[in-house]
C-alpha cells in the first residue's frame with residue numbers, strides 16, 4: 001500500500017486518541033522491518049501537530065541464536081542500547097514501529113513515565129481495525145469484571161474444561177491507544193487478559209479446527225487436546241497438529257514454556273478470525289486473531305513481565321472460537337459471544 005491520505009488520516013485519529021500535544025517530545029522508533037508507509041504517515045502527522053520528534057532507527061540486533069535454537073521471544077536491538085533507551089525515557093511518547101521486546105528495557109522506559117504505542121500491522125489492517133474511544137470504555141468494563149476475581153472457568157462444546165485461580169497477577173488491557181503516562185498499548189487491539197496464579201490451572205483445553213496458533217500463524221485442522229495439571233501442559237494429544245505443536249515446544253527444551261500464561265477474551269467487533277488465512281505470514285502480526293470479538297485467548301510461557309517466576313522464550317498465543325468463560329461464576333462470554341462488558345457498562 002502506498003502512502004495515502006486515508007492512512008495519514010488514520011494516524012491523525014490514533015495520535016488524537018493518544019492525546020499527543022505540540023508541547024510533547026516524541027520518539028518515532030523504527031527499524032528495517034517497519035512499514036515505510038507508517039513511518040511516513042506518522043512523521044507527517046507529528047509535523048502537523050508540531051510535536052518535536054526524533055526519528056530513532058535501531059541497528060542490527062547483537063543477539064545471536066544458539067545453534068539449532070529458535071528465538072521466539074527475547075531481547076532485540078534495544079537490549080543494552082543506552083542511547084536509545086535514554087532518548088525514549090526522555091520522551092513523552094514513543095511511537096513504536098519497530099516492536100520492542102516487552103522486557104526490561106520497555107519497563108524501564110514506561111517507568112520513566114513515557115507512554116508507548118506499538119503499531120506492527122500493515123496499513124490495511126491498521127485502518128480496518130482503527131481503535132475508537134469507546135473501545136477503552138468497553139475494555140475497562142471487562143477489566144472491572146476480572147481484576148478482583150478469584151476464579152475463571154472456560155468450557156467449549158469441543159471439550160475444553162479449564163479452571164484457574166486468580167489474584168496473584170494484574171490484568172492486561174489493550175484498547176489500541178495510549179493516553180496515560182507510562183502506559184503501553186498496541187494498535188490495533190482491544191482485549192482483556194489476566195495471568196492465572198502459578199500452578200493453579202487444571203483441566204483440558206481442546207484446540208478445535210479453526211483455532212489459531214501464534215506464532216505459527218496457521219489454523220488447527222485436526223483437534224488437539226491439551227491436558228493441564230498444576231499450571232502446566234502435561235500432554236498434547238491428537239494427529240498432525242498435535243505432533244507439530246509438541247515438536248515446536250520441545251525444541252525450546254524448557255519446561256517453563258509449558259506453563260499456562262495470560263487468559264482472556266477479545267472485544268474488537270471489526271476483527272475476524274478468518275483474516276489470517278488471507279494474509280501472507282510476514283504481512284501480519286496476527287492481531288485480527290488476538291482480538292476478534294468473543295474469542296478465548298489461551299496462552300503459554302513466561303510471566304516474569306508481570307512479576308511471576310517464569311522466564312522462557314517459548315510463548316504461544318492461541319485464540320479460539322466458540323468458548324464460554326465465567327469469572328467467579330458470572331458469564332463473561334457464552335459460546336463465543338461477549339455478554340459481560342455491555343452489561344457492566346449499563347450497570
Ligand SMILES: [Fe+2]
Nearest residue numbers: 262299316317
Ligand atoms: Fe501473548
